[in-house]
Amino acid sequence: MKAIIKYLESVLETREKEKQSYLIFKPRKYQQEFVKKYDEGIRFFAICWCRRMGKDMFALYVACRECIKKPRSIVYYIFPTIKQGKMMILEGFTNEKERILEAIISKKALKLPEKSDKLFHSDNSIRFKNGSIIYFVDSRVADTKVGGNLDLVVSSETAMQLNPTLLDLLLPAIENVDGKLILVSTPRLGSQFNEIIESNDEKYYKDIMNALDVRAVDDEGNKIWTDEKLENARKMMSKSKFEEELLCNLDVARESSIYGYSLMQANWVKELSIKGKKLYVSEDLGINDSTALVFVVENTIIHHYANVDNATMHYINYIKNFMKQAEIRDVEIILPHDAKNRIDNIDHLTSRREAYSKNFTNVKVLNAYSISKTIEIVKHSIEQHKIKFYDCENVRSMVKLMKMYEWKIDSSSGENLRTPVHGRGISASNTCDAVEYFCMYMFSSIYNKNLKDIMQTNYLEDSDSEVSYLWKS
Numbered sequence: 001m002k003a004i005i006k007y008l009e010s011v012l013e014t015r016e017k018e019k020q021s022y023l024i025f026k027p028r029k030y031q032q033e034f035v036k037k038y039d040e041g042i043r044f045f046a047i048c049w050c051r052r053m054g055k056d057m058f059a060l061y062v063a064c065r066e067c068i069k070k071p072r073s074i075v076y077y078i079f080p081t082i083k084q085g086k087m088m089i090l091e092g093f094t095n096e097k098e099r100i101l102e103a104i105i106s107k108k109a110l111k112l113p114e115k116s117d118k119l120f121h122s123d124n125s126i127r128f129k130n131g132s133i134i135y136f137v138d139s140r141v142a143d144t145k146v147g148g149n150l151d152l153v154v155s156s157e158t159a160m161q162l163n164p165t166l167l168d169l170l171l172p173a174i175e176n177v178d179g180k181l182i183l184v185s186t187p188r189l190g191s192q193f194n195e196i197i198e199s200n201d202e203k204y205y206k207d208i209m210n211a212l213d214v215r216a217v218d219d220e221g222n223k224i225w226t227d228e229k230l231e232n233a234r235k236m237m238s239k240s241k242f243e244e245e246l247l248c249n250l251d252v253a254r255e256s257s258i259y260g261y262s263l264m265q266a267n268w269v270k271e272l273s274i275k276g277k278k279l280y281v282s283e284d285l286g287i288n289d290s291t292a293l294v295f296v297v298e299n300t301i302i303h304h305y306a307n308v309d310n311a312t313m314h315y316i317n318y319i320k321n322f323m324k325q326a327e328i329r330d331v332e333i334i335l336p337h338d339a340k341n342r343i344d345n346i347d348h349l350t351s352r353r354e355a356y357s358k359n360f361t362n363v364k365v366l367n368a369y370s371i372s373k374t375i376e377i378v379k380h381s382i383e384q385h386k387i388k389f390y391d392c393e394n395v396r397s398m399v400k401l402m403k404m405y406e407w408k409i410d411s412s413s414g415e416n417l418r419t420p421v422h423g424r425g426i427s428a429s430n431t432c433d434a435v436e437y438f439c440m441y442m443f444s445s446i447y448n449k450n451l452k453d454i455m456q457t458n459y460l461e462d463s464d465s466e467v468s469y470l471w472k473s
Contacts, residue, residue: 022068022109024102025061028054030215037205038062038180046196047184048208050246052224053216055184056088057100059154062182064105066152067132073151075134076170080160082124082138088156090120090136101126143169149177159188167192187250189257190404194250210248239264253403258375258420259382259432260403267385269300275327281319282334282438284430285352291315292430294398295322296438302390304398306431312355320359333363334441336433366437369444371420378432378439386443387435402435404428 027035031054034047049055060077067073079085086092092100101119110119111127120126124136139161150173155161167181174181185193197206209215211225218224225233225246234242240260243249253260280296286308293315295303305318323331339352356363381387389395405428408419422429 022106023061023065023104024106025057025104026219027058027061028219029217030209031058034058034205034207035062035065042205043174043178043180044204045180045182046193046204046206047182048187048193048197048206048248048250049184050186050209050211050216050225050248053209056156057094057104059156059182059184060089060100060104063134063152063154064109064126066180067128067134068105068109068130070151071128071130071132073132074149075132075152075154076137076142076150077134077154077156078137078139078142078161078166079156080139080162082136084157085124085136085138090124139163139166142166148173149179150174151177151179152182153179154182154184156184158183158185159191159193160185161192164192186245187248187252188244189251189253189400198250208248211246251400251403254406256406257403258405258407259379262379262382263399263403265383266399267388268391269388270391272297272300272302272390274302277328277330279323279326279328279331280334280438280442281331282434282441283315283336284433284437285336285339286430290427290430292434293319294431294434294438296387299386299442300388300390301395301398301435302392303394304431312352316356316359331360331362333360334437335363335365336437337366337368339365364441366440369440372418374436374440375420377443378436381439381443387439398431401428401431405432 034045037045047055047059063075063077067075077085077089079088089100094100094103099119105126107119109128109130111129112119113121120136126134126136139155140163142163143166150170153170153174155167167183171181173179183193183196185191187194187197196204197208211230216224230246233246237245238255240252240255240257244252253263274297277297282294282296284290284292286292290306290308291310292306293304294301295305303322305315307314319331319333323329333356335353335356339356353363353365378387389399406421408421420429420432
């Protein structure tokens with residue numbers, strides 16, 4: 001009996017060594033910590049590593065390792081597009097001109113396609129002799145391909161995924177078998193990935209590693225990003241791209257952000273006494289989207305509030321309660337041009353202007369305005385510190401929202417269409433509109449005299465720009 005047991009143990013040991021020999025890739029020191037956590041039973045990972053840290057090669061190693069250790073495992077490896085998946089993994093090469101797949105896993109472990117020299121099959125899958133499969137999937141259709149349980153889901157460039165509900169749709173397929181989820185990406189403001197990294201969700205093992213991190217070294221202990229390489233990258237990349245992709249800054253506005261650059265130069269006020277001061281409340285009125293209020297004292301934004309599906313009286317009472325708590329009596333309400341015509345979607349009896357005029361003595365309604373002119377005035381007002389921001393959590397959150405206000409980009413050509421994107425729900429556009437109304441009300445008369453100096457185009461050629469932008473009673 002002892003001889004049989006010893007023989008079986010020997011067979012198992014031999015098989016285990018054979019399995020390990022299939023894995024060619026050797027994790028770096030900082031990657032080994034991840035493997036340790038994985039083997040300890042942690043199921044959810046959010047890995048925010050900068051460029052050149054080997055995120056995808058390592059994630060593929062983990063996926064292959066899972067498939068070898070557990071026969072008949074089903075893994076989804078998701079990319080924003082399948083084209084990216086092929087370029088980066090399936091048909092990709094290392095710096096040494098070796099096929100990436102062959103740098104990760106031995107062909108001895110794979111069930112190779114017939115009549116092809118490729119290592120992957122026509123359905124973009126890697127198949128193992130033990131029955132395990134890794135499917136490489138386009139994020140845009142990933143939810144339609146789930147036909148059963150998933151032992152592991154790897155999401156590459158998670159912050160860039162084109163399906164915002166992807167993770168919510170895939171999680172049930174993981175939960176059914178206690179599967180695991182690995183999210184790898186550089187950050188992107190407003191993405192679900194950023195939300196997870198910044199959240200207090202303890203089920204995730206999270207790791208942020210930028211180019212300056214002491215752990216960011218190769219197998220020989222040399223810096224992956226030397227000072228020289230960093231300096232060259234800084235010269236070649238935009239400031240926002242450098243901050244985002246190499247320094248892993250979670251709060252960088254996208255390059256398509258309308259106010260991103262301006263807000264990087266904003267003036268933040270640390271201390272401000274508001275008791276007894278005059279308050280301005282600028283409001284964007286929503287119907288199918290959010291209503292946003294911006295509270296300003298001494299040209300400093302001190303507070304922001306946004307909500308949806310509430311009657312006008314909800315926001316009127318919010319302002320009154322704010323004034324009471326702040327011990328402020330003097331307030332001026334700034335409303336957009338359509339307030340005089342726009343009926344409350346809940347209280348259909350009065351216009352928004354009438355409702356506010358019944359509750360406040362000083363209500364101003366703006367005329368219509370050119371959006372291009374308005375944006376330039378707001379940019380200039382922020383950059384020249386004509387409007388400032390009170391340094392508190394509420395206003396910081398508002399500014400983060402403002403950074404997500406973007407130009408529409410043509411999906412095929414990449415051309416900036418110079419048209420703002422307006423969202424639904426608690427959207428960035430509504431908050432930015434409220435800020436714009438305040439700036440137009442306070443500063444437009446100043447800029448009307450010399451606006452051509454700060455505009456890229458001749459606004460006077462636009463008939464809409466001839467409209468007066470001053471308030472009217």
